[in-house]
Amino acid sequence: MKFLGTMKNVNGVLEIGGVSVNKLKKEFGTPLYIYDLEFMEKKIRDIKKTFKSEKFKTTIVYASKAYLSKGMVQIIDREELHIDAVSGGELYTILSSGFPSKRIHMHGNNKSFEELYTCVQNEIGSIILDNRFEGEKVSQICKKLNKKMDVMLRLNIGIDAHTHEYIKTSKHSSKFGESIFDKEIQNIVKNIIDKEYLNFLGFHCHIGSQIFDEMAFCEAVKIMVRFTKEISKKLDITIPEINIGGGFGVRYTAEDTDVDLKIIMKKIIASLEENCEKENLIIQNVTIEPGRSIVAQAGSTLYTVGGDKKTYGGEKYIFVDGGMTDNIRPALYSAKYESVVANKLNETKKEIVTIAGKCCESGDVISKNTKLGKCTEEDLVLVSCTGAYGHSMSSNYNKALKPAVVFVRDRDVYLISKRESYEDLVKNDCVLPKKIYNID
Numbered sequence: 001m002k003f004l005g006t007m008k009n010v011n012g013v014l015e016i017g018g019v020s021v022n023k024l025k026k027e028f029g030t031p032l033y034i035y036d037l038e039f040m041e042k043k044i045r046d047i048k049k050t051f052k053s054e055k056f057k058t059t060i061v062y063a064s065k066a067y068l069s070k071g072m073v074q075i076i077d078r079e080e081l082h083i084d085a086v087s088g089g090e091l092y093t094i095l096s097s098g099f100p101s102k103r104i105h106m107h108g109n110n111k112s113f114e115e116l117y118t119c120v121q122n123e124i125g126s127i128i129l130d131n132r133f134e135g136e137k138v139s140q141i142c143k144k145l146n147k148k149m150d151v152m153l154r155l156n157i158g159i160d161a162h163t164h165e166y167i168k169t170s171k172h173s174s175k176f177g178e179s180i181f182d183k184e185i186q187n188i189v190k191n192i193i194d195k196e197y198l199n200f201l202g203f204h205c206h207i208g209s210q211i212f213d214e215m216a217f218c219e220a221v222k223i224m225v226r227f228t229k230e231i232s233k234k235l236d237i238t239i240p241e242i243n244i245g246g247g248f249g250v251r252y253t254a255e256d257t258d259v260d261l262k263i264i265m266k267k268i269i270a271s272l273e274e275n276c277e278k279e280n281l282i283i284q285n286v287t288i289e290p291g292r293s294i295v296a297q298a299g300s301t302l303y304t305v306g307g308d309k310k311t312y313g314g315e316k317y318i319f320v321d322g323g324m325t326d327n328i329r330p331a332l333y334s335a336k337y338e339s340v341v342a343n344k345l346n347e348t349k350k351e352i353v354t355i356a357g358k359c360c361e362s363g364d365v366i367s368k369n370t371k372l373g374k375c376t377e378e379d380l381v382l383v384s385c386t387g388a389y390g391h392s393m394s395s396n397y398n399k400a401l402k403p404a405v406v407f408v409r410d411r412d413v414y415l416i417s418k419r420e421s422y423e424d425l426v427k428n429d430c431v432l433p434k435k436i437y438n439i440d
């Protein structure tokens with residue numbers, strides 16, 4: 001396993017942020033999500049330092065779906081980033097953390113009336129309209145509350161990018177956004193502009209996730225700039241903003257490219273400047289929405305080994321006390337991870353094993369055929385790079401308790417989310433009246 005951030009081998013025991021995994025296990029139990037605060041801040045600052053231009057302002061919006069808690073919101077606030085939400089729940093978490101509402105941006109392909117109402121009432125920074133109907137809904141709410149709202153329109157620009165490949169003009173059926181190829185697109189924009197209570201900022205796109213090929217982003221920039229110019233000319237309006245979404249790739253295992261965020265940011269800026277000049281477009285602000293690239297590598301999951309099993313078929317399993325409930329990504333899309341026996345780093349004997357969880361599902365695997373040091377019951381296995389879409393996609397399947405979350409830095413540990421209790425699991429359950437289940 002590649003050591004990330006502040007990870008260190010101290011006499012065979014892994015330390016993160018100067019705190020040993022033995023101490024973390026003793027104080028907080030396992031499974032445990034551990035976030036390396038210093039490393040997370042470095043990622044944020046790398047983006048802040050390099051996503052900059054002298055030609056236009058830039059805005060960095062943290063895509064909170066990657067990992068969200070009140071503690072995380074505080075970090076984003078302290079770093080003066082913006083933040084997005086795609087649901088009432090995310091919005092509530094952010095607002096109830098005291099985050100300045102002007103730096104909140106609302107996404108979603110099917111926002112409810114209540115969600116939109118909360119956005120307008122709290123005067124958030126902007127709403128990214130997903131489709132031609134949403135402008136009308138927002139406008140009515142604005143009228144009722146007598147408040148104006150900044151809006152963008154999400155576009156489907158015909159690029160489908162994933163990992164190392166991107167395909168142009170293939171993805172016309174995505175549920176997100178309005179297509180730039182739709183013959184109605186000009187009217188859709190005009191309808192938004194004509195609404196008294198809406199202030200149209202510009203266009204948004206998000207071309208996919210875990211993208212390593214910076215050419216995909218440059219292609220998106222080219223299309224967005226050209227389209228913005230075309231519409232501003234046709235409608236004779238000034239469009240001040242472009243938002244090109246998130247999706248910047250992250251190294252999970254040796255199979256992935258080790259991306260340098262700073263280089264990607266600089267290339268995107270160069271592409272924006274070049275295309276704006278070519279199209280003679282003056283843009284005031286460009287926004288990006290990184291999620292994974294800020295939190296993935298800063299997060300790890302610590303498990304306790306319960307035992308092992310060599311199957312008749314020859315597969316060697318190491319069983320850990322969590323699984324698909326705290327990390328669904330391997331089961332969902334065959335995501336791969338690296339891991340170590342965190343309390344026995346100097347163990348030289350390694351074997352190929354499959355790390356499996358304790359759920360009643362054959363697909364409950366964290367890492368298949370991975371190289372791991374020899375370990376036995378009560379040893380600690382740490383899986384790295386679990387900071388994005390792990391906690392946020394966790395579930396209570398098999399009534400598993402959602403693990404605690406800690407942030408570590410400079411030998412300090414901050415409890416960010418408590419481990420769930422059995423009482424938490426049933427707190428919303430209602431008991432049937434006796435007359436229904438006790439019929440004789």
Ligand SMILES: Cc1ncc(COP(=O)(O)O)c(C=O)c1O
Nearest residue numbers: 063206209246247289290291292
């Ligand atoms: C609109 C939008 N912006 C940003 C992101 C964040 O993407 P990532 O975490 O890959 O950076 C997503 C992820 O799905 C998204 O849908």
